[in-house]
Amino acid sequence: MGEVILTMKDIDKSFPGVHALDHVNFEVKRGEVHALMGENGAGKSTLMKVLTGIYQKDSGSITYKGKETEFHNTREAQDAGVVIVHQELNMVGDLTVAQNIFIGREPKKGFSIDDKKMIEDSKKLFQELNIEINPKEKMNNLTVGKQQMCEIAKAISHKAEVIIFDEPSAALTEKEIADLFEIIRDLRKKGLGIVYISHRMDEIKTITDRVTVMRDGGYVGTLITADSTKEDIINMMVGRVIYEDPKEHSMVAPDAPVVLKVENLNAGKMVQNVSFELRKGEILGFSGLMGAGRTETARALFGADPKQSGKISIRGKDGQLREVTINSPQDAVKYGIGYLSEDRRRYGCVVQKSVTENTTLATMEEFTSGIFINKSKEKEVSEKYVKELATKTPNCEQLVVNLSGGNQQKVVIAKWLTRDSEILIFDEPTRGIDVGAKNEIYKLMNRLAAEGKSIIMISSEMTEVLRMSDRIIVMCEGKITGNIDISEATQEHIMNHATRNIN
Amino acid sequence: MKAKKVIALVMCAAMVAGMSASSVMAADMPEQFKDLKANEAYDFPMMVKSFQSTYWDAAQEGMKKAADELGVTYKAQGPNSESDIADQVNMINTAIAAKPAGLGLAACDTSSVLDALQECADKGIPVVTFDTGIADAPEGSVVCEVCTDNTQAGSVAAENMYNSIKDVIANADGQVIIGEVNQDATGQNIQQRGGGFIDKMIELIQADGKTVAVKGNEFYVNAAKGADAKEADADVVIQVAVPAQTTVELCSTEAQAILSQENCIAIFGSNQTAAEGVLAANANLNVLGSDAGAGDVIGVGFDAGSIIKAAVQDGTFIGAVTQSPLMMGYYAIYALTAAANGQELEDVPTDGYWYDSTNMDSEEIAPNLYD
Amino acid sequence: MTKKKKSILSDQRFIVLLVIIVLFAIFSFKSREFRQYTTILSMLDFSYYDLLMAIGVTFPLITGGVDLSIGTGMVCYALIAGSLVRNNNLPVVLAMLLCIVLGIIVGAANGVLIGIMNLPPFLATLCTCMITRGAGSLCSATPWPGLTQDGGWFHSIFKITVGTGRSASRYPIGFLWMIILVLVMEYVLNHTKFGRYTIAIGSNKEAAALSGINVKFYHVMVYVVCGLFTGLAAIAYAAVTPTVQPGTGAGLEMDAIGGVFVGGVAATGGYGSVIGTLAGIFVIMLLKTGLPYIGLQANWQQIITGAVLIIAVLIDIMKEKKAAAK
Secondary structure, eight states, X not given: OOSEEEEEXXXXXXXXXXXXXXXXXXXXXXXXXXXXXXXXXXXXXXXXHHHTTSSOOSEEEEEETTEEOOOSSHHHHHHHTEEEEOSSOOOOTTSBHHHHHTTTSOOEETTEEOHHHHHHHHHHHHHHHTOOOOTTSBGGGSOHHHHHHHHHHHHHHTTOSEEEEESTTTTOOHHHHHHHHHHHHHHHHTTOEEEEEOSOHHHHHHHOSEEEEEETTEEEEEEEGGGOOHHHHHHHHHOOOOOSSOOOSOOSOTTOOEEEEEEEEEEXXXXXXXXEEEETTOEEEEEEOTTSSHHHHHHHHHTSSOOSEEEEEEEOTTSOEEEEOOOSHHHHHHTTEEEEOSSIIIIIOOTTSBHHHHHTGXXXXXXXXXXXXXXXXXXXXXXXXXXXXXXOOSOTTSBGGGSOHHHHHHHHHHHHHHTTOSEEEEESTTTTOOHXXXXXXXXXXXXXXXXXXXXXXXOSOHHHHHHHOSEEEEEETTEEEEEEEGGXXXXXXXXXXXXXXXX | OHHHHHHHHHHHHHHHHHHTSSTTTTTTOOGGGTTOOOSSOOEEEEXXXXXXXXXXXXXXXXXXXHHHHHTOEEEEEOOSSTTOXXXXXXXXXHHHHTOOSOEEEOOSSGGGGHHHHHHHHHHTOOEEXXXXXXXXXXXXXXXXXXXXXXXXXXXXXHHHHHHHHXXXXXXXXXXXXXXXXXXXSSOHHHHHHHHHHHHHHHHHHHHTTOOEEEEESHHHHHHOOOOOSOTTTOSEEEEEEOOSSSOHHHHHHHHHHHHTSTTEEEEEEOSHHHHHXXXXXXXXXXXXXXXXXXXXXXXXXXXXXHHHHHHHHTTSSSEEEEOOHHHHHXXXXXXXXXXXXXXXXXXXXXXXXXXXXXXXXXXXXXXXXXX | OOOSSOOGGGOHHHHHHHHHHHHHHHHHHHOTTTTSHHHHHHHHHHHHHHHHHHHHHHHHHHTTOOOTTHHHXXXXXXXXXXXXXXXXXXXXXXXXXXXXXHHHHHHHHHHIIIIISOOOHHHHHHXXXXXXXXXXXXXXXXXXXXXXXXXXXXXXXXXXXXXXXXXXXXXXXXHHHHHHHHHHHHHHHHHSHHHHHHHHHHHHHHHHHHTTOOHHHHHHHHHHHHHHHHHHHHHHHHHHSSSOOTTOOTXXXXXXXXXXXXXXXXXXXXXXXXXXXXXXXXXHHHHHHHHXXXXXXXXXXXXXXXXXXXXXXXXXXXXXXXXXXX
């Protein structure tokens, strides 16, 4: 490890309503791979966006190569040698490899672009990196791994001295990861500073020299990787948060029947062999890091996305559990499943329609006779739920777009209650909802469970999971890695499962 | 060289047309309009089909002339193009709502205005249709029709064309083709005009002892009367083409397909668009001319406009038939005034006139030849 | 590793070329009149403005957008310029320049609405389509104007006539200009920043922006270029039609856009070629011209053109699927 090339000191950044970065410190030395870790929303990406000029910091200082610097956009950062390799690949699929590498700074010959030089330079780059890619190939024709290599080559061609890898391994195969590490080691040897953002604990152990942990927008600490254990890191990530009324034990009656049984559900990469059971009156928490496959599991279960295989059984009105076929959301609704999407505005409610219209959206046929809608019945029902759920709206004719996030959520809940759904899937039920409204939603969920509804709750908020769930399923990279009763659940325990590499 | 000459001629024609707009008017005034005076200073909404064609300019000129003579006023209105049927219906409804003393109407689509006409009948607003008649108008709505007799106009074209090709047909060894380009097969005007041409042509050819067949567009083939031979062994085949859209380019392509046949001896374009299409096709083929005996294909146009006028002048077309939009506009105002006065009216048919290089500057013809 | 050389059969341009040859053969075989020089001459005459519009609209289509205002725009510029020639004795050279300037202005307006104000291209250009349609009719006095003036040299831009009357020889010089323009724009598409960023915007706008490209500027430029070619098309249109009819033009853009798709621009944007557009337009032109010669009523032309378009787009989608399956 050489001298410090980049220092970020006391970086502070606020967005309206969120203190995203709270006096964070971070440094990178030449010839080191420095991991940046933290839970979802800990502020890693924000920090890197501040560094590369996508966001401007509110206060603090960035010292790069001994000089205080501030980049105003990615272009400036690139030119100075600070380059980010994004999680989603930023490649133009219809252009060639060489064209992509030099996009935005094409060498020119007169009026036209000097393609020959571009191809030559790309070849040299690949040689340097020991990669075999044809610069004339179209990006679309490459595997994800190769595309990633191109991103790296592009970064290096900027004469990069600091390269930031934002979850680079997420989409790669094992072999490709090995190749990637080879390149990273090579870059380290050449004296570049490397920032490595990942959730995969064993990768951190394999490739990084130091680890900086962030939590809730704050800096927690920096460790030498070789001297610390996995548990040390996890403890730092989780911290000592005092959460409100964590559930001590499951509220589900021991003899409660199973209402939903999922066996070996497979849907793409994000849902692999998922099996679980949901019992009557149970709140089943789904925990995991971003991209663990929780929402995908819910969508596959609900029939919103196609699934490759899997057996779903649902308890009928007669108390018998029997296998059902769910190929579309209509099927799911028919079997009494309601899905409350994480993105309410896109999937959950029709915001330009009234509370009443939204409430009866999934149950239209019950409110129609012939082709006419029974308006008074519709109104009656929606008023009943407004009262019951304490939805704050002046009247039922109010457009949903004018309600607050929490009240929008209640309208969606009312929609599924009208449908008489026995199984409710809440996907991030309190995202974007203020604290007061959160509590109301929690109360409501508890009441629904007490009334015998069964709930699957997907949540990225650890406190929420621990407070609400009777049992917690932890997912990681499309697989279930933990099934924990609430009485045994701790943050550390969950995080351990969530970062477990299954390979 | 040629173009220069054409332009000079066009300019001449335009000047002549501009000078003598009024002199025809006094002649041949129908009995029912003699000594007509307006009882009040009426104001009539006049619905034209569009402002797209200079045709409607000539009509407005006639309206203005009549309005000045009678001391009434009018307001010409119309949609962007003849196919904007709904726009015109809206305008008509707006006009009716103001309860005018009478309504002048050239309907883009005759069936779409029936409701509006019923309302006129109910409210007692007299309607005078001009240019386009409405056969199934509600009882009591249309008090007078001022229209070109399109069947007659088509047959005028046939008669004059036949004079030039009579000998060629008589002496032909083998089949000859006479082409007709119609911009559509849906408008009543064009239907009657195209049909009038075909029927007259059949009659004339058969009178000289030859056999005729009609081929091409189904509508015109079925509507033709008296064709007596199969396409394969007829002496004369009348080939009717209708493009997919009413544009000059597509008319031109159709005309080109007809003209490029070696045994094509004559062609008729039944309105301004179709006639310009024929001329555009000829720009490359260069087969039109006035000497049928020497192998020229005889071209006949319809309506006017600078291009067609120039073609008639230099002999590319041996002539064309013009309607009299001027007279239609003129008589429409007269009919409305008479109707507003409470007079009972008979329909006023206007003729299609043949014009060629010899008479196109004459006093009877020139005012109708808009640019 | 992917294959080094792609099969020539997978190049849509080659398929389209085959289609052209086959169509030409069918029409020539079925109609003696079709295989005449004058037929080809006329076909070329009427192809120029279609092709120019198509070259222009190739760029918005590659970005995944569209420009519906080209048809009415073209007629509008020709009408305005023609009216000024006719009523105010504007020299024809200035009238031509005016067509181009008007095209660029409307193109820039489209570009700003789409690239900067983020209106959907369909909506933005539908509006300018209506505006140009109305404006063209409004600005032209009722006589149908043309763009010809003294000397008649204007028409010689696209067709040189040697001699007069029946013995005259005519040379479709316009075709040469078209080939040159197609090659220039093919080069622009593949070898200049503008072309490359056009593809980048169509393929992955987000990535283009993150690569530091001024996406807004290039997005506007795409429509400006389209407008420029619409202006050129206006000149060609005025040169081949005897007069320009006010109120027309709606629907002409469909021939051009259809031709571009037949020529192999991806229906979703991202790739395409100007040479392909040239070939695509000739498929459309062949159908338009040839079907009347073999005695098919012209309504068939539209049905068959529609069918050809569906097949062309299906080929494209199947290719995409195959590529995705790799």
